[in-house]
Amino acid sequence: MGNKNMPNVDGVIALRPSRISSVVAIAINGSKKSKYLIKWAFEKLIPEGGPEQVCFKLIHVFPVISVVPTPLGTGLPISQVRDDVAAAYRKELEWQTSEKLLPYKMWCIRRKVQVEVVQIESDDIAIAIAEQIAKFNINKLVIGASSMSGMLSRTVRIGWLKGQDLSSKISECCTTFCTIYAVSKGKLSSVRPSDPEAVPVARNDTIDTHTLSNYTSSNTINSQPGIICLKFLEGINSLFNALSLMFSRVDWERLSHFVSSFANEAVSACFNCEPCSDITDQKSKESSFRTDGHSWTTDQSSSLNASADFSSQFYVSSISITISCELEQLRMELRHVQQMYAKARNEAIDASRKLNDLHNQRLEETIKLKEMSLRIIEAKELAEQQKEAALRTAAEKEAIRDAKAREKLENSLTNPVHHYEEFTWDEIVSATSSFSSDF
Known part of the structure; x- marks a missing residue:
C-alpha cells in the first residue's frame, strides 16, 4: 500500500507554456472561502503583462485514507481490504474532490x-504544502488566515510565542524564499516576507518529509518562549541585514518611539514567563535536524550566553519585521488605491462623454422641435389663407347668382309678358336635324 507518511500527489495538471513568468500557489479546501483566496490573488498578484503570464497552482490536501x-455502513481498515478495492475507493474520492x-x-x-489543480493525500497539511x-x-x-493568526502581521504579536495554528505552521515549514500571504474575508490579513538571501533548491531535490515532521513536532512540543524567540532571531538575521540596506533612509528615532513600548512588552513576555526562567537551570542540549542533505545544529546552551544581548537583538529584529510588514501592506493598499483611482477616472470620463452626448442629443431634439413648430404654424397659416380664399370664392359666386336672379326678376317686371316664343328658320332646322326622314 506504500508509506502513508509520504504525500501522494495526484491532480489535474495543465502544461504551462514558456511565456509563464510567475507561479502562485493557493491552498484551498473546497469551501466558499477558497473563492476569496483565488479572487484576491487574481486582483493583487497578476503581473503587468496580463493574466496570461501567471499560473495558479491550486493545492488541496486531504487526509490519508485509512x-x-x-455496504453495511461500517468501515474496514485499509490494510484489511484488497488492493483493487482500496484503489477503486481512492479513485472515487479523487474524482469527487476533482x-x-x-x-x-x-x-x-x-x-x-x-x-493547475494538485491533490495531495497527507495527514500533515503544512508539510504537504x-x-x-x-x-x-x-x-x-496564498493561504487562508486562521482565527488566531500566528504569522507575522502588521505588528509582531506576543500570542505567537504562546501557541501555533495552521497559518503559522505553514509559514514555519515553507522555505524562506517564498512570500506567504494570509487572506481573510477577501482582504490581506498578514504577510510573511521572503528572505532576499535565500537560495531556492533545485527542482529535482525533494524534502525529507520525516525530518520536517520531526522539526515541526519538536517546535510544537518544545514551545518554550525563550527557545522560540532564539530560533526566530536566527531565522530572520539575514533578512534584517537586507532590510537595513533597503530602509537606510528611514528615520529610526521616530520609529524607535513607535515600537519601544511594544519591544519592552515583548522582551518582558519572553523573560518573565515561567518556561523561560527555567532555561538557566537546564543543562546544555543539542538538537539537530536535516533537510535536503544539509544539516543545521541548534545548541540550546547558546541561550545562556545570548541572554545578555537578547533584548537588543529582539528589539532591532522586531523593528525590521514590523517595517517590512508595514511596507508590504502599504504597497498592497497603494496598488489598490491606484486601481480604484484609475477605475474612478475612467468612470468619470465615461460619465462626461455620456453627458456630452446627451447634451448634443438634447440640442438636436430642440432644433427639430422648433422646426416642427414652425412647419405647424406655416401649415395653419396656409390653411387659413385657403379657407379665406374659398369663402371669398363662395361669396362671389353667391353674389353673382343673386345678381342674375335680381336682373331676371327686374327684366320680368319691366318687359311685357309673351305667351309665345319666336324662333328663326335656322334654329328650327338645327333643332329638327336629328329627326327621321319619314316624318
Missing part, C-alpha cells in the same frame, strides 16, 4: 489564467 466503507474543485479551475480558465513549494521553487503562496 478506512474503507462497507468535481468539488472544478468550479475554481473554471473560474481561472474564464479569466485566461493558467491553472511546504514540499510542493520547495519542489517547484514557488515564491508566492
Whole structure:
C-alpha cells in the first residue's frame, strides 16, 4: 500500500507554456472561502503583462485514507481490504474532490489564467504544502488566515510565542524564499516576507518529509518562549541585514518611539514567563535536524550566553519585521488605491462623454422641435389663407347668382309678358336635324 507518511500527489495538471513568468500557489479546501483566496490573488498578484503570464497552482490536501466503507455502513481498515478495492475507493474520492474543485479551475480558465489543480493525500497539511513549494521553487503562496493568526502581521504579536495554528505552521515549514500571504474575508490579513538571501533548491531535490515532521513536532512540543524567540532571531538575521540596506533612509528615532513600548512588552513576555526562567537551570542540549542533505545544529546552551544581548537583538529584529510588514501592506493598499483611482477616472470620463452626448442629443431634439413648430404654424397659416380664399370664392359666386336672379326678376317686371316664343328658320332646322326622314 506504500508509506502513508509520504504525500501522494495526484491532480489535474495543465502544461504551462514558456511565456509563464510567475507561479502562485493557493491552498484551498473546497469551501466558499477558497473563492476569496483565488479572487484576491487574481486582483493583487497578476503581473503587468496580463493574466496570461501567471499560473495558479491550486493545492488541496486531504487526509490519508485509512478506512474503507462497507455496504453495511461500517468501515474496514485499509490494510484489511484488497488492493483493487482500496484503489477503486481512492479513485472515487479523487474524482469527487476533482468535481468539488472544478468550479475554481473554471473560474481561472474564464479569466485566461493558467491553472493547475494538485491533490495531495497527507495527514500533515503544512508539510504537504511546504514540499510542493520547495519542489517547484514557488515564491508566492496564498493561504487562508486562521482565527488566531500566528504569522507575522502588521505588528509582531506576543500570542505567537504562546501557541501555533495552521497559518503559522505553514509559514514555519515553507522555505524562506517564498512570500506567504494570509487572506481573510477577501482582504490581506498578514504577510510573511521572503528572505532576499535565500537560495531556492533545485527542482529535482525533494524534502525529507520525516525530518520536517520531526522539526515541526519538536517546535510544537518544545514551545518554550525563550527557545522560540532564539530560533526566530536566527531565522530572520539575514533578512534584517537586507532590510537595513533597503530602509537606510528611514528615520529610526521616530520609529524607535513607535515600537519601544511594544519591544519592552515583548522582551518582558519572553523573560518573565515561567518556561523561560527555567532555561538557566537546564543543562546544555543539542538538537539537530536535516533537510535536503544539509544539516543545521541548534545548541540550546547558546541561550545562556545570548541572554545578555537578547533584548537588543529582539528589539532591532522586531523593528525590521514590523517595517517590512508595514511596507508590504502599504504597497498592497497603494496598488489598490491606484486601481480604484484609475477605475474612478475612467468612470468619470465615461460619465462626461455620456453627458456630452446627451447634451448634443438634447440640442438636436430642440432644433427639430422648433422646426416642427414652425412647419405647424406655416401649415395653419396656409390653411387659413385657403379657407379665406374659398369663402371669398363662395361669396362671389353667391353674389353673382343673386345678381342674375335680381336682373331676371327686374327684366320680368319691366318687359311685357309673351305667351309665345319666336324662333328663326335656322334654329328650327338645327333643332329638327336629328329627326327621321319619314316624318
